[in-house]
């Protein structure tokens with residue numbers, strides 16, 4: 001634990017659980033957090049902006065970023081690459097600011113290897129039926145890919161033990177409140193550790 005650094009918070013969970021939705025709501029709910037912007041090779045959707053939603057890259061550019069070790073983690077997801085630019089994350093926490101990454105499960109496990117003291121939050125569906133409803137409701141998938149997503153989701157839910165916290169996304173506002181409570185609790189924990197360490201320094 002490095003006392004003067006910010007917290008690195010990872011929000012992850014199965015596809016369709018509502019990571020993107022909760023993270024978008026958190027931007028208003030917790031404007032004090034810094035939001036990591038990922039690089040991706042997927043096409044820009046209508047309304048998305050370079051450097052705001054994603055850094056849009058070609059496959060070659062992305063592979064160059066991997067080779068040059070510019071990514072803290074990366075994963076291939078539905079035939080596209082997604083990754084977290086390392087420099088921005090490191091600079092933010094070095095400045096003592098808290099940063100949040102909204103990423104899928106394979107990437108979260110890579111971050112855990114590199115930052116074991118990060119705060120890992122697993123966003124869970126209220127139940128599997130509701131997860132299926134959300135994936136279907138989003139209307140972006142065929143019946144076959146929905147079944148694939150559900151199989152992958154079941155495997156991902158098994159990986160919940162790697163996380164510090166599980167937040168059930170029943171309602172977006174509840175999930176945001178839980179995440180804020182987690183961040184507040186982690187700050188208090190850190191302050192108590194700092195106070196204890198300072199006291200110990202005075203006594204030795």
Ligand SMILES: Nc1nc2c(ncn2[C@@H]2O[C@H](COP(=O)(O)OP(=O)(O)O)[C@@H](O)[C@H]2O)c(=O)[nH]1
Nearest residue numbers: 019020038074075077082083084102103104107
């Ligand atoms: N590993 C990893 N996953 C990411 C990153 N950025 C976004 N993702 C995940 O990629 C998946 C697809 O994101 P996106 O294409 O925006 O679609 P949508 O969130 O499903 O609408 C989501 O599960 C995101 O959490 C990243 O930098 N690294």
Ligand SMILES: Nc1ncnc2c1ncn2[C@@H]1O[C@H](COP(=O)(O)OP(=O)(O)O)[C@@H](O)[C@H]1O
Nearest residue numbers: 015016017018019020021134138169170171172
């Ligand atoms: N708490 C919630 N209650 C009901 N629907 C939700 C909730 N959170 C997200 N959704 C819906 O579920 C679908 C998947 O959400 P999305 O944010 O795209 O998931 P992810 O980023 O995890 O793949 C979207 O249609 C979204 O509107």
